[in-house]
Amino acid sequence: MxxxxxxxxxxxxxxxxxxxxPVGFFWLATCLLYxxxxxxxxxxxxAWSIIAIVAAIMSQALTIINWKDAKFASIINLxxxxxxxxxxxxxxxxxxxxxxxxxxxxxVAGENTVPVTKEMLTSLPPVVQKWLIHSGVVGREKANTxxxxxxxxxxxxxTGKWMPFEAMQYFTxxxxxxxxxxxxxxxxxxxxxxxxxxxxxxxxxxxKLLSLVNIAEAAGDExxxxxxxxxxxxxxxxxxxxxxxxxxxxxxxxxxxxKATMSFRGIVVAGVFTFTxxxxxxxxxxxxxxxxxxxxxxxxxxxxxxxxxEFHGIRIANRNKVIWRLKTGDFNWANIEVTDLEFNRxxxxx
Numbered sequence: 001m002x003x004x005x006x007x008x009x010x011x012x013x014x015x016x017x018x019x020x021x022p023v024g025f026f027w028l029a030t031c032l033l034y035x036x037x038x039x040x041x042x043x044x045x046x047a048w049s050i051i052a053i054v055a056a057i058m059s060q061a062l063t064i065i066n067w068k069d070a071k072f073a074s075i076i077n078l079x080x081x082x083x084x085x086x087x088x089x090x091x092x093x094x095x096x097x098x099x100x101x102x103x104x105x106x107x108v109a110g111e112n113t114v115p116v117t118k119e120m121l122t123s124l125p126p127v128v129q130k131w132l133i134h135s136g137v138v139g140r141e142k143a144n145t146x147x148x149x150x151x152x153x154x155x156x157x158x159t160g161k162w163m164p165f166e167a168m169q170y171f172t173x174x175x176x177x178x179x180x181x182x183x184x185x186x187x188x189x190x191x192x193x194x195x196x197x198x199x200x201x202x203x204x205x206x207x208k209l210l211s212l213v214n215i216a217e218a219a220g221d222e223x224x225x226x227x228x229x230x231x232x233x234x235x236x237x238x239x240x241x242x243x244x245x246x247x248x249x250x251x252x253x254x255x256x257x258x259k260a261t262m263s264f265r266g267i268v269v270a271g272v273f274t275f276t277x278x279x280x281x282x283x284x285x286x287x288x289x290x291x292x293x294x295x296x297x298x299x300x301x302x303x304x305x306x307x308x309x310e311f312h313g314i315r316i317a318n319r320n321k322v323i324w325r326l327k328t329g330d331f332n333w334a335n336i337e338v339t340d341l342e343f344n345r346x347x348x349x350x
Contacts, residue, residue: 023065030058037084049088056080086210090193093211097181097195098348101170104177104199105145105346113141113344116241125252127275128243134279135240135315143239143343146171154184154334162335163192168349173242176232176264196228201265203228205292218292227289227296230269233262234284234303237273238316238338256282280308281317290324300325311341 033055040048056077063070063077116137121129132138147170153162167182177199184192186209193211197204204219205228218224236242243250243260251259253272261270271286288301301324305317322334 046091049084052084090211101179104172108144108172113144116142120244124250125258128250128258130279131275136313137241142241144173146239147342149340152336158331198228198232223289223296230288237281281305
């Protein structure tokens with residue numbers, strides 16, 4: 001109403017205070033920005049949020065100038081900001097993780113892959129050879145890049161409520177790295193966003209409320225690096241051909257288990273893979289840091305397979321339970337299902 005009031009476009013008795021023409025132009029500009037933001041929102045374009053934030057700030061400044069006439073606009077401006085700011089933060093978070101994922105994948109883009117042969121397995125313990133043959137890697141190209149989608153549920157304590165999540169993850173093998181991003185539904189309109197990253201031997205972990213407020217963060221310290229690399233080792237179960245990588249050494253334990261030791265950039269981690277009699281992975285167990293940063297403690301960590309499924313000719317454990325075996329008892333932290341899995345693809349999911 002400020003624009004027509006400033007230019008005397010008819011009687012506007014509900015507006016008591018006179019409005020000068022320059023201020024009227026700002027009212028018009030604010031109105032147009034809101035219309036543009038609404039249009040972009042309907043078109044599902046990320047830019048809507050930053051335009052809405054600018055419009056709300058301009059609107060609130062004009063509301064303060066014309067407080068008696070426009071004070072109730074503050075409620076609308078506040079509601080819009082409460083929606084637009086987290087949306088903008090989420091857009092920035094997604095752009096960051098997309099850039100990180102493209103960066104690790106770009107390092108192997110265009111590299112030739114070679115088929116896995118039985119001769120490549122001869123130095124491995126018999127139980128590991130059996131797993132790789134049963135999984136279907138022999139005769140297929142060695143995986144250099146992997147992309148996958150997950151869904152499931154997780155919780156923050158053994159008595160906490162389960163929260164559904166969805167995630168995407170990208171791996172590289174010759175130069176081991178991954179980027180994992182997730183969105184966890186805490187309440188119907190409240191999400192946590194998270195990102196785990198392992199690159200060049202360094203681990204990073206970030207959890208944000210509404211992509212805006214840091215809940216937890218750790219990066220670059222020895223415990224985070226080791227914990228993140230151990231996660232990589234456990235997750236080669238989803239791309240079995242990585243088991244023949246030079247940075248992984250295998251030692252037989254018995255007829256159904258073997259110890260894997262991963263050494264990379266001065267960091268050494270190890271864990272035990274256990275297999276079914278058919279040759280599927282049954283579990284992975286290791287000592288892993290629980291918590292983040294310097295306060296993390298070394299605890300027993302177990303990834304337990306529940307079901308198996310074939311993706312593009314490769315059989316993996318597609319459903320897994322993640323369990324911390326704490327002194328206070330077992331803590332089933334997450335239930336994870338791989339819903340999509342592709343090898344040697346360097347494109348980001350759309």
